[in-house]
Amino acid sequence: MQRTDPIIDQLARGQLSVQSSLEQLRHIYRRDAPRSRSGVMRFGAPQQDENALPARPLDAGVDPVAAKETLLRPLRSLIGLGEVKKTIDELYAHLAVQTLRRHMGLKADGTVLHMIFAGRPGTGKTTVARMLGPVFAALGVLTQGHVVEVERADLVGEYVGHTAQKTRALLDRAMGGVLFVDEAYALARGGDKDFGREAIDTLVKGMEDRSGSLIVILAGYEQEMSYFLSVNPGLSSRFPVHISFPDFTERELLLIASRLLEERQYRLSSDALSALRQRLRHERSRHDFGNGRTVRNVIERAMRRQALRVIRCAQPTRQDVMTLFAADFWEGDDHASMSGDWQSQRW
Amino acid sequence: MRQCLVIGSPNVGKTLLCLRLAQACGLKWAFIMHELPDGAVQERVLTIRDAMVTLVSPRRYTTVGIQTVGVGMSAAIGRRLVLHDSTGLSEESHDDALIRRGMARTLTLMVQTEQIVHVVDAAALDKGVLSPIDTLILEVSRERNVPYTLVFNKMDAPGAARQTELYRKRDRRTRPLMMSALRGQGVDDMQRVLSRTNVVN
Ligand SMILES: Nc1nc2c(ncn2[C@@H]2O[C@H](COP(=O)(O)OP(=O)(O)O)[C@@H](O)[C@H]2O)c(=O)[nH]1
Ligand SMILES: Nc1ncnc2c1ncn2[C@@H]1O[C@H](COP(=O)(O)OP(=O)(O)O)[C@@H](O)[C@H]1O
Ligand SMILES: [Mg+2]
Ligand SMILES: [Mg+2]
Numbered sequence: 058m059q060r061t062d063p064i065i066d067q068l069a070r071g072q073l074s075v076q077s078s079l080e081q082l083r084h085i086y087r088r089d090a091p092r093s094r095s096g097v098m099r100f101g102a103p104q105q106d107e108n109a110l111p112a113r114p115l116d117a118g119v120d121p122v123a124a125k126e127t128l129l130r131p132l133r134s135l136i137g138l139g140e141v142k143k144t145i146d147e148l149y150a151h152l153a154v155q156t157l158r159r160h161m162g163l164k165a166d167g168t169v170l171h172m173i174f175a176g177r178p179g180t181g182k183t184t185v186a187r188m189l190g191p192v193f194a195a196l197g198v199l200t201q202g203h204v205v206e207v208e209r210a211d212l213v214g215e216y217v218g219h220t221a222q223k224t225r226a227l228l229d230r231a232m233g234g235v236l237f238v239d240e241a242y243a244l245a246r247g248g249d250k251d252f253g254r255e256a257i258d259t260l261v262k263g264m265e266d267r268s269g270s271l272i273v274i275l276a277g278y279e280q281e282m283s284y285f286l287s288v289n290p291g292l293s294s295r296f297p298v299h300i301s302f303p304d305f306t307e308r309e310l311l312l313i314a315s316r317l318l319e320e321r322q323y324r325l326s327s328d329a330l331s332a333l334r335q336r337l338r339h340e341r342s343r344h345d346f347g348n349g350r351t352v353r354n355v356i357e358r359a360m361r362r363q364a365l366r367v368i369r370c371a372q373p374t375r376q377d378v379m380t381l382f383a384a385d386f387w388e389g390d391d392h393a394s395m396s397g398d399w400q401s402q403r404w
Numbered sequence: 405m406r407q408c409l410v411i412g413s414p415n416v417g418k419t420l421l422c423l424r425l426a427q428a429c430g431l432k433w434a435f436i437m438h439e440l441p442d443g444a445v446q447e448r449v450l451t452i453r454d455a456m457v458t459l460v461s462p463r464r465y466t467t468v469g470i471q472t473v474g475v476g477m478s479a480a481i482g483r484r485l486v487l488h489d490s491t492g493l494s495e496e497s498h499d500d501a502l503i504r505r506g507m508a509r510t511l512t513l514m515v516q517t518e519q520i521v522h523v524v525d526a527a528a529l530d531k532g533v534l535s536p537i538d539t540l541i542l543e544v545s546r547e548r549n550v551p552y553t554l555v556f557n558k559m560d561a562p563g564a565a566r567q568t569e570l571y572r573k574r575d576r577r578t579r580p581l582m583m584s585a586l587r588g589q590g591v592d593d594m595q596r597v598l599s600r601t602n603v604v605n
Contacts, residue, residue, distance in 0.1 A: 059515070061511075061515045064511075065508045065511045065512055065515075066508070068504060068507060068508045068511060069504050069505050069507075069508035070504075071501065071504055074495055075493050075494065075495050075507060075537055076536055076540060078511060079493075079511075079537065079540035079541065079543075079544055080540060082511065082514070082515065082544050083540060083543050083544045086544065086547035086548055087547055150447065154437070154445055154447060157486070158445060
């Protein structure tokens with residue numbers, strides 16, 4: 058409570074005129090003047106006066122509005138994930154405005170930022186989490202912004218008390234950053250007697266004790282996560298930010314693939330593009346489809362095939378070592394279907 | 405990020421001055437945060453030109469609540485700076501609760517911000533004397549001992565030069581910075597003032 062507050066309050070309520078409010082403010086500063094001037098006051102330097110609200114520097118020295126595009130660039134460069142990007146944009150705007158509000162002396166709410174990332178493997182949950190850490194750090198929400206990635210085995214121990222100990226150690230390691238719990242629903246796997254229960258309790262307790270200094274993200278399949286939340290009442294409210302990571306479309310998978318090829322300095326022969334598309338379409342229909350991860354596997358497998366092919370050439374050219382052919386993408390299991398598609402002109 | 409309040413009576417050109425500064429700093433867009441009467445904050449991004457059309461008005465009290473403009477002008481003046489445009493202070497309309505809230509916000513910022521730019525309509529001075537409220541704004545700023553700049557705006561208007569001359573005869577300590585936000589004159593001086601830390605005039 059500032060001594061200037063009652064004066065300003067009375068103006069707002071119509072109990073003081075503008076002129077008398079200003080006169081009273083002047084009075085307060087005059088009364089304080091001798092004391093504050095006795096210090097090492099520089100001409101024109103901000104006064105270290107308790108009346109002057111401490112003018113807090115922006116937490117991490119970043120201008121949240123000017124820095125927005127720079128900070129979010131890595132996220133924006135991700136392929137697809139429209140809804141994810143939108144949610145993060147909103148979150149960013151909210152946090153940036155809270156930061157500005159604090160600086161304007163307005164109330165800022167201390168938003169709880171623990172999150173659920175729901176989606177199948179390879180949809181970018183880990184990737185996004187790793188990118189969010191530094192963004193939150195720049196906004197002053199986190200002090201470090203590092204991301205500690207864990208899964209059930211890292212949290213759950215082998216004997217009574219072991220789990221709490223392991224979990225607490227990881228919470229400590231994540232202080233000032235993000236604790237990313239992959240396949241978090243697995244913590245509830247073993248039922249009541251399981252140590253997973255203990256891990257959840259320790260996690261929740263730890264989040265409360267360390268409130269405001271770390272962000273916990275629970276990641277996993279959509280359905281498993283909602284089941285997990287439903288059997289752990291109280292968890293939902295502690296993880297208010299829910300972000301869904303949908304499967305990539307065929308087009309997005311292709312874009313991810315071309316990005317990977319470009320990064321690795323490979324290119325596709327004219328027929329290889331169709332083969333890659335066909336391969337991805339086939340993979341996409343499998344129950345264990347791993348989205349971005351599958352794309353990477355497909356590409357890396359093709360690269361190995363190409364290597365075998367190239368090594369048999371007498372004198373490989375630059376072009377030879379760069380180019381992937383259609384055959385590099387063929388797998389034993391789908392020759393038949395591919396040629397069938399070829400005939401029916403599906404690609 | 406340095407917080408700078410632009411304060412003054414209604415209709416002296418505070419909003420236009422803020423936008424001119426943003427423009428002079430090479431900003432094409434103004435990030436405008438408008439605090440609504442219920443305390444909610446509305447965020448808008450406008451081109452500077454649109455902002456001038458929408459926010460600058462000859463009517464008194466278009467700036468009810470605080471608009472923050474020019475966030476990010478830091479790059480051009482070498483310092484991080486937020487300009488807080490504010491609700492003009494005057495006894496008129498003191499019976500309007502909305503405007504009183506706005507004025508209270510202005511005072512809150514006045515005791516918080518690290519720098520104060522005080523805008524006066526030079527043509528509206530009487531015998532070169534500041535109005536009682538303007539005199540008090542100057543005094544409170546001085547007592548707070550933060551960088552303070554007195555700006556005489558509307559120097560293009562009839563009588564402004566004469567009033568300025570009279571003012572300077574009476575107060576030799578304060579050298580008001582003269583400008584015409586309308587014509588964009590004196591904006592570079594203003595820019596220079598904001599890029600230094602301890603200017604008190
Ligand atoms: N002649 C003249 N008019 C100005 C100048 N600056 C602002 N105005 C006009 O004064 C009116 C109020 O300007 P505005 O920026 O809204 O003032 P505010 O209420 O202090 O924010 C508008 O009609 C402006 O066009 C100036 O330098 N010269
Ligand atoms: N939107 C995307 N754009 C480009 N590559 C992506 C994208 N999402 C995921 N990837 C790639 O897919 C792989 C798996 O992503 P990951 O974040 O580990 O998924 P999850 O954590 O959901 O299992 C990584 O190699 C990553 O680079
Ligand atoms: Mg993962
Ligand atoms: Mg205005």
